Amino acid sequence: MYKNKSICVVVPAYNEETQISNVIETMPDYVDNIVIVDDVSNDETVKVIEQCRRVNEKIVLIKHEANQGVGGAIGTGYKWARDNNFDCAVVMAGDGQMDPDDLAGLLDPVVEDRVDCSKGNRLFTGEAYKKIPKVRYFGNAFLSFLTKVASGYWHIADSQSGYTVINRKILHTIDWDTMYKRYGQPNDLLVRLNVFNFRITDVPVQPVYNIGEKSGLNISKVVFTISWLLTRMFLWRMKEKYIIRDFHPLILFYMLGGLFSLMTVVLFVRLFYYWFSTGHIPPINALAAMFSFMSASLFTLFGMWFDMEYNKDLKDK
Ligand SMILES: Nc1nc2c(ncn2[C@@H]2O[C@H](COP(=O)(O)OP(=O)(O)O)[C@@H](O)[C@H]2O)c(=O)[nH]1
Numbered sequence: 001m002y003k004n005k006s007i008c009v010v011v012p013a014y015n016e017e018t019q020i021s022n023v024i025e026t027m028p029d030y031v032d033n034i035v036i037v038d039d040v041s042n043d044e045t046v047k048v049i050e051q052c053r054r055v056n057e058k059i060v061l062i063k064h065e066a067n068q069g070v071g072g073a074i075g076t077g078y079k080w081a082r083d084n085n086f087d088c089a090v091v092m093a094g095d096g097q098m099d100p101d102d103l104a105g106l107l108d109p110v111v112e113d114r115v116d117c118s119k120g121n122r123l124f125t126g127e128a129y130k131k132i133p134k135v136r137y138f139g140n141a142f143l144s145f146l147t148k149v150a151s152g153y154w155h156i157a158d159s160q161s162g163y164t165v166i167n168r169k170i171l172h173t174i175d176w177d178t179m180y181k182r183y184g185q186p187n188d189l190l191v192r193l194n195v196f197n198f199r200i201t202d203v204p205v206q207p208v209y210n211i212g213e214k215s216g217l218n219i220s221k222v223v224f225t226i227s228w229l230l231t232r233m234f235l236w237r238m239k240e241k242y243i244i245r246d247f248h249p250l251i252l253f254y255m256l257g258g259l260f261s262l263m264t265v266v267l268f269v270r271l272f273y274y275w276f277s278t279g280h281i282p283p284i285n286a287l288a289a290m291f292s293f294m295s296a297s298l299f300t301l302f303g304m305w306f307d308m309e310y311n312k313d314l315k316d317k
């Protein structure tokens with residue numbers, strides 16, 4: 001128990017035979033249960049966990065029958081926490097990249113009911129730029145920007161950090177079976193939380209690298225799949241939040257922004273085609289392309305601004 005709230009830590013683990021025992025041993029005492037979800041690891045992960053379980057009765061081991069990916073494993077853990085009536089569910093990786101000393105700081109805003117969800121942010125310390133490999137750092141920055149647009153949580157950054165705490169209300173509201181099953185899970189969850197107006201805050205945590213972890217993530221591949229996921233989730237959120245639950249004019253701004261963006265592309269392609277085939281640009285064509293570009297940027301920016309305004313209270317005050 002932490003400040004009278006029961007705490008369940010969900011640990012997704014795939015081929016972590018060298019790392020998992022350290023995660024278990026360094027778990028703070030106030031954690032009530034550690035639910036480790038193995039995803040058909042093909043090394044000795046399960047054996048190591050079973051050994052630890054003999055001396056540590058807080059451990060619950062769930063074994064998937066087929067590999068579902070890290071998001072699928074987190075969903076399984078959350079459902080266990082929900083069905084066992086926990087107050088808070090935490091996610092910590094099985095490779096030891098989440099510092100247990102940061103956990104109390106993440107739990108505080110949730111157990112004090114200032115927010116419904118808190119998330120670790122590794123960028124506050126300034127150390128991150130030195131510690132996180134560069135390709136990942138910039139991939140993360142790009143995805144964090146897209147996640148702001150898609151989720152409407154403009155005050156949240158470092159979207160790829162999976163170190164999170166959620167409360168009982170979230171556990172019982174979100175449909176965990178439909179949550180994204182692979183590396184885009186943190187992004188998917190943020191968009192879903194926004195539709196239900198859950199409050200969320202970022203808490204500074206330490207970036208942990210070079211402790212023997214081996215990442216299964218290929219950043220150049222994941223940037224494309226998560227961008228596509230975020231595009232779909234953005235459209236879904238617009239429908240759910242601003243059409244079904246409310247009718248907000250920002251939807252018109254975003255729609256006009258999209259329409260003019262499409263027109264801008266068509267007009268610029270036409271312009272270059274003329275340029276290359278005849279050697280000159282008809283002024284009316286150039287004017288139309290520029291007008292279309294300006295309208296697209298303005299409408300889109302206004303859409304974003306309204307969205308930001310609508311969600312500005314969903315944070316720790
Ligand atoms: N259950 C499960 N866990 C996974 C899977 N892929 C990764 N993980 C776990 O998710 C955590 C983060 O994965 P990792 O590859 O280290 O991602 P990174 O730290 O963002 O580079 C680690 O604890 C992995 O063991 C999977 O397919 N299933």
Ligand SMILES: [Mg+2]
Nearest residue numbers: 095097213215
């Ligand atoms: Mg890792």
